[in-house]
Amino acid sequence: MHKLASLLFAIGLAALLIGLAAQLPLGMTPMVVGQAILEQAPGETGSANIVTSVVLAYRGIDTLGELAILFAAATVAGLVLAPSIHAESRLRAKPRHDAGLVLRAGSDLLFPLLLSVGFYIVLHGHLTPGGGFQGGVVLAAAFFVSFLARPARQPSHVGIVLIEALAGASFIGIGLAALLGGGAFLQPVLDKGTLGQLVSAGSLPLLYLAVGLKVGAELSGLLAHLAE
Amino acid sequence: MNALALPVVLPLLAAFLVRPAGLASGSLARWFGPLVLLLCAGMLVDTALLTHGQPVSANIGGFAPPLGIVFYADSLALLFAIAVPAFALLLWPREAMQAGGDRISALMLLLVGSGTGMALSGDLFNLYVFYELLAVASFGLVASSGSARAWAATVRYLLISGFGSVLALVGVALIYAQTGTLNLAQLSEFAPERLANPLGLAAFACLLIGFGVKAELFPVNAWVPEVYATAPKRVSALLAGVVSKLAILVVLRLILLVFDLPEARQSLLVLGLIGLVSGELAAWRARDLPRMLAFSSIGQLGLLFMAVSIPGVLGLIAALAVALHHLLMKPALFLLAERWSGGLENLAGAGRKAPLAAGLFTLFALSLLGVPPLPGFWAKLVLLLGLGQQDAVLAQAAIFGVLLMAVVEAHYLFRLVGLLYAKTAHGAPPHRMGDLAVASLLGAILVASMPLLPALAQGLGWMAHQASDVAAYRAVTLGSTIPGVAP
Numbered sequence: 001m002h003k004l005a006s007l008l009f010a011i012g013l014a015a016l017l018i019g020l021a022a023q024l025p026l027g028m029t030p031m032v033v034g035q036a037i038l039e040q041a042p043g044e045t046g047s048a049n050i051v052t053s054v055v056l057a058y059r060g061i062d063t064l065g066e067l068a069i070l071f072a073a074a075t076v077a078g079l080v081l082a083p084s085i086h087a088e089s090r091l092r093a094k095p096r097h098d099a100g101l102v103l104r105a106g107s108d109l110l111f112p113l114l115l116s117v118g119f120y121i122v123l124h125g126h127l128t129p130g131g132g133f134q135g136g137v138v139l140a141a142a143f144f145v146s147f148l149a150r151p152a153r154q155p156s157h158v159g160i161v162l163i164e165a166l167a168g169a170s171f172i173g174i175g176l177a178a179l180l181g182g183g184a185f186l187q188p189v190l191d192k193g194t195l196g197q198l199v200s201a202g203s204l205p206l207l208y209l210a211v212g213l214k215v216g217a218e219l220s221g222l223l224a225h226l227a228e
Numbered sequence: 229m230n231a232l233a234l235p236v237v238l239p240l241l242a243a244f245l246v247r248p249a250g251l252a253s254g255s256l257a258r259w260f261g262p263l264v265l266l267l268c269a270g271m272l273v274d275t276a277l278l279t280h281g282q283p284v285s286a287n288i289g290g291f292a293p294p295l296g297i298v299f300y301a302d303s304l305a306l307l308f309a310i311a312v313p314a315f316a317l318l319l320w321p322r323e324a325m326q327a328g329g330d331r332i333s334a335l336m337l338l339l340v341g342s343g344t345g346m347a348l349s350g351d352l353f354n355l356y357v358f359y360e361l362l363a364v365a366s367f368g369l370v371a372s373s374g375s376a377r378a379w380a381a382t383v384r385y386l387l388i389s390g391f392g393s394v395l396a397l398v399g400v401a402l403i404y405a406q407t408g409t410l411n412l413a414q415l416s417e418f419a420p421e422r423l424a425n426p427l428g429l430a431a432f433a434c435l436l437i438g439f440g441v442k443a444e445l446f447p448v449n450a451w452v453p454e455v456y457a458t459a460p461k462r463v464s465a466l467l468a469g470v471v472s473k474l475a476i477l478v479v480l481r482l483i484l485l486v487f488d489l490p491e492a493r494q495s496l497l498v499l500g501l502i503g504l505v506s507g508e509l510a511a512w513r514a515r516d517l518p519r520m521l522a523f524s525s526i527g528q529l530g531l532l533f534m535a536v537s538i539p540g541v542l543g544l545i546a547a548l549a550v551a552l553h554h555l556l557m558k559p560a561l562f563l564l565a566e567r568w569s570g571g572l573e574n575l576a577g578a579g580r581k582a583p584l585a586a587g588l589f590t591l592f593a594l595s596l597l598g599v600p601p602l603p604g605f606w607a608k609l610v611l612l613l614g615l616g617q618q619d620a621v622l623a624q625a626a627i628f629g630v631l632l633m634a635v636v637e638a639h640y641l642f643r644l645v646g647l648l649y650a651k652t653a654h655g656a657p658p659h660r661m662g663d664l665a666v667a668s669l670l671g672a673i674l675v676a677s678m679p680l681l682p683a684l685a686q687g688l689g690w691m692a693h694q695a696s697d698v699a700a701y702r703a704v705t706l707g708s709t710i711p712g713v714a715p
Contacts, residue, residue, distance in 0.1 A: 030408035065357035076368035168244035187290035
């Protein structure tokens with residue numbers, strides 16, 4: 001009975017939302033802010049990727065909020081999953097077997113590749129699709145792979161905590177530097193350079209690097225907690 | 229006023245750094261959070277003094293709105309923004325001061341940063357981001373007592389909150405699809421033309437349900453009793469006292485700026501009335517103190533939603549009075565309930581062993597009921613006056629409902645006070661000094677506000693006038709020139 005009621009509720013809600021969506025003028029939505037950003041973004045931020053200029057410049061504090069949400073989720077997971085000290089020592093004592101030769105060799109090959117792809121995506125975020133969030137996930141995947149091949153070798157907790165903290169702090173630090181320099185919080189600083197060059201768009205690539213490292217550390221930390 | 233971003237950002241920075249600080253030194257991590265909160269509260273008070281309560285705005289990132297995100301601080305926003313770090317300091321969880329409490333410290337700091345952001349932000353999607361952050365941080369705090377029941381309650385809270393967030397996001401998307409902007413000031417310009425239609429009302433309903441989860445609005449408040457009964461009492465106090473008011477502040481801004489429609493106000497009145505009646509009746513039947521307080525909190529917030537539904541300045545004054553009254557009362561009541569959990573019958577005679585706690589409880593109960601000359605009476609009176617101004621049948625039914633529920637409230641609160649002073653031996657442990665001190669402080673503020681009521685009423689009236697001035701909101705946030713974005 002309860003399940004039937006839930007199902008009916010879900011169907012009703014879905015029908016309601018679809019009904020609402022059907023009334024929207026899809027394809028003809030008013031482009032008030034959107035059009036203005038399309039026209040001004042490359043000149044104002046120096047970033048060839050307009051999504052990046054929205055994510056890091058126009059709505060930079062939203063991105064900071066999203067980083068903080070990710071951090072909060074990882075902290076909550078740590079709080080709930082953190083084993084008591086006794087349970088941890090018991091787990092540590094249990095020997096874990098490595099995966100076979102093929103997996104180990106494969107992971108050794110993949111690790112540097114994934115790292116370089118991850119950093120490539122992060123550092124080209126202001127030029128091409130991609131950026132800190134996507135690249136950060138690839139970076140975390142590099143550590144996932146090596147962890148799957150060698151479960152006994154735990155990723156260092158202290159290292160993850162430090163990277164996570166420093167990456168988040170440097171994102172805010174860049175914002176505060178702009179504030180101290182007499183601008184607004186998170187105002188893009190540094191020279192904009194030439195549109196489309198790797199070294200361009202001022203502080204936006206630095207912000208994306210901080211985002212990438214933070215996302216990577218956050219996800220690796222989550223994996224470490226789940227593994228315990 | 230670029231520094232307006234600091235009280236939002238510094239707690240986030242501190243939250244990121246609290247764990248490395250804990251690796252370096254335990255006591256550093258313990259005192260880091262409260263010190264940062266003190267600094268933030270000081271900065272906000274400084275802003276209020278500097279501006280004399282006149283509205284100011286800050287463009288985040290240096291981009292003029294509506295392209296960039298804008299923070300807007302009038303006296304209403306500053307009042308609630310100051311309340312967030314101040315109450316977080318008063319209600320700083322005991323767990324955060326113990327060894328290994330750095331995670332809880334970090335979550336508290338995130339809660340404060342996002343809460344302050346919710347009070348200040350003038351951008352709909354930015355509000356949603358801060359609301360999400362607030363929600364995720366509160367999940368961790370609620371679960372931090374670590375018992376299985378607390379986890380079960382948190383999972384329920386998480387599911388309801390997640391449902392609400394999805395609906396709020398749908399609401400934001402519906403508004404963006406209709407208007408092409410997310411800036412509240414610009415939305416207020418477009419609203420009469422583009423949002424006064426069924427689709428706009430649907431967007432409002434989605435946002436109301438979404439933000440209503442934290443404000444214990446009627447259909448999405450099923451998480452409240454279990455969470456407040458199992459979470460650490462200081463966290464319950466913070467959620468019921470401060471976090472619920474921030475959600476209401478967002479709804480208030482939406483009603484004032486964007487959805488100034490009779491249908492939107494009616495839906496608030498109906499949902500508020502149902503919340504009031506169901507909450508008070510459930511509190512009447514509750515068999516332990518934390519649950520009774522949780523249900524009564526649902527009822528009180530129902531009252532607040534009814535106040536928000538009253539149009540005009542009088543409605544705003546009523547909403548502010550009810551909100552501030554509840555902001556003082558509920559944290560204090562939850563602190564007193566810390567040692568009085570368990571069945572109500574166990575409380576018989578507890579007041580004789582703890583005279584100060586019982587005295588404070590009686591004072592708060594009387595004010596909650598609205599016994600003159602306590603401030604609760606004036607709050608309810610303004611609300612009833614506001615409702616009486618309207619001739620709609622609904623408003624008259626609401627007046628009847630408020631009065632009837634006051635009788636129900638009186639019955640269960642007096643029954644409880646009678647129990648506290650019953651002539652039986654009682655073995656409950658005494659209250660902690662810290663809890664009693666905070667409760668006494670809040671009680672003292674309540675009593676001190678009685679002789680100051682004329683000045684307070686004047687202040688609230690001025691604040692309400694300022695908050696309802698939509699033209700000023702637009703002028704301050706968008707500036708004199710609106711950049712080339714013709715609709």
